[in-house]
Amino acid sequence: MILSTKGRYGLKMMYEFALNYGKGPMSLKEVSQKQQLSETYLEQIIAHLRKAGLVTSIRGAQGGYELSKKPEDITVGEVIKILEGPLAPSDCVLDDEPDCSRADYCVTRVIWEKIMDSINNVIDSITLNDMVNDYYKLKQKKEGER
Amino acid sequence: MILSTKGRYGLKMMYEFALNYGKGPMSLKEVSQKQQLSETYLEQIIAHLRKAGLVTSIRGAQGGYELSKKPEDITVGEVIKILEGPLAPSDCVLDDEPDCSRADYCVTRVIWEKIMDSINNVIDSITLNDMVNDYYKLKQKKEGER
DNA sequence: ATGAATTCCGAGCTAATAGGTAGGAATTAA
DNA sequence: TTAATTCCTACCTATTAGCTCGGAATTCAT
Numbered sequence: 363m364i365l366s367t368k369g370r371y372g373l374k375m376m377y378e379f380a381l382n383y384g385k386g387p388m389s390l391k392e393v394s395q396k397q398q399l400s401e402t403y404l405e406q407i408i409a410h411l412r413k414a415g416l417v418t419s420i421r422g423a424q425g426g427y428e429l430s431k432k433p434e435d436i437t438v439g440e441v442i443k444i445l446e447g448p449l450a451p452s453d454c455v456l457d458d459e460p461d462c463s464r465a466d467y468c469v470t471r472v473i474w475e476k477i478m479d480s481i482n483n484v485i486d487s488i489t490l491n492d493m494v495n496d497y498y499k500l501k502q503k504k505e506g507e508r
Numbered sequence: 509m510i511l512s513t514k515g516r517y518g519l520k521m522m523y524e525f526a527l528n529y530g531k532g533p534m535s536l537k538e539v540s541q542k543q544q545l546s547e548t549y550l551e552q553i554i555a556h557l558r559k560a561g562l563v564t565s566i567r568g569a570q571g572g573y574e575l576s577k578k579p580e581d582i583t584v585g586e587v588i589k590i591l592e593g594p595l596a597p598s599d600c601v602l603d604d605e606p607d608c609s610r611a612d613y614c615v616t617r618v619i620w621e622k623i624m625d626s627i628n629n630v631i632d633s634i635t636l637n638d639m640v641n642d643y644y645k646l647k648q649k650k651e652g653e654r
Numbered sequence: 655a656t657g658a659a660t661t662c663c664g665a666g667c668t669a670a671t672a673g674g675t676a677g678g679a680a681t682t683a684a
Numbered sequence: 685t686t687a688a689t690t691c692c693t694a695c696c697t698a699t700t701a702g703c704t705c706g707g708a709a710t711t712c713a714t
Contacts, residue, residue, distance in 0.1 A: 373616055452511060469643050473634060483626065484626050
């Protein structure tokens, strides 16, 4: 029960774009250097985010990517769900699932639903802008310690 | 980001033992029939729960398993963590992880921690007895509808 | 116009994991 | 003694994770 690198790297990448928001496009080369991640792998990942409309690409030299909305209008949940699919602990709690109606009235299902709700509650309430603010707070604190 | 069958089947099995609590040992054959799961696979799963001390085995004919504690003293979290390991969305938030101290002060880590806490909060607060009670409630409701 | 920097696309590759099965030894109630 | 059960170890197969690679298309800077 771990998030795959797709979701984790994808979020780190989106965070970089959020830090860079309003300063023009940022290339994957830059992101890969800052976050120490494989550039070609990031290519795969961002394709999904682009198709979902979260980032806009600028092709050619000096090109790159930028957020297509303001950082405060993009939640961590959006990003993760695009890359990982819905974060359900069991398939049976997904909308498209027909029915798992078993003789025991499936009491475990109730639990999967609670877990899913609590996860969604967390990730849907955090925006990319919150992450940026966290970063500045952390930075300030570290500098204060010196 | 889905729980494996080990955790899901394991919990269903423990739920059956909880339903049967105080009525002597229950065999895996019975569990596999009630829950429609492979008996040999359940064998694999219960070995972990036995070694962790959650169930006691009675060998030989008419043998089986029973909970070694009262259903209200076993949480869903205990069961799942034994079978799945800690439910962290990323390795970097585990205790035994050395450090992932990166130059950006890792703001994603904060998020993984929040997710983990919210999941633990749910599963550690539900006991096997709660599941049994849920079942009886559901059953009563269904019967009332007839 | 040319070259360098980029995105875009599809295929392929390897190691690990999930989700089991199979065979047989040990134990015990009837 | 036999049937039912737990226990143990090994094995198997399909899928997925986590990438890499090659090259086409696009665009900026010179």
